[in-house]
Amino acid sequence: MSLSRSTSADGAILTVQIKGKFDFNLVQSFRQAYADLNDNIDKVVIDLRETDYMDSSALGMLLNMKKNLTGKVQTIQISNCQPQLKKILQISRFDKKFDID
Numbered sequence: 001m002s003l004s005r006s007t008s009a010d011g012a013i014l015t016v017q018i019k020g021k022f023d024f025n026l027v028q029s030f031r032q033a034y035a036d037l038n039d040n041i042d043k044v045v046i047d048l049r050e051t052d053y054m055d056s057s058a059l060g061m062l063l064n065m066k067k068n069l070t071g072k073v074q075t076i077q078i079s080n081c082q083p084q085l086k087k088i089l090q091i092s093r094f095d096k097k098f099d100i101d
């Protein structure tokens with residue numbers, strides 16, 4: 001399991017990519033991934049393309065991120081969800097809180 005972050009060429013989009021399991025082991029690194037946002041960033045994308053597992057602590061981390069970034073960024077998007085992860089997010093009603101594709 002690993003986490004990486006990148007910024008778009010124009011500096012407006014921060015992408016956090018999670019590979020493998022999105023669980024309690026990523027609490028610190030996930031928080032650090034968005035902790036030091038500069039003022040240019042107006043969109044955060046959580047890329048779950050290579051994520052095959054998500055537990056309740058991952059849901060909590062997403063909610064904490066939203067709470068911390070509200071008012072700082074315009075959009076928080078969860079993208080490239082595997083079908084099983086999308087189902088978890090929908091059952092948890094995260095589709096009402098986040099832009100999910």
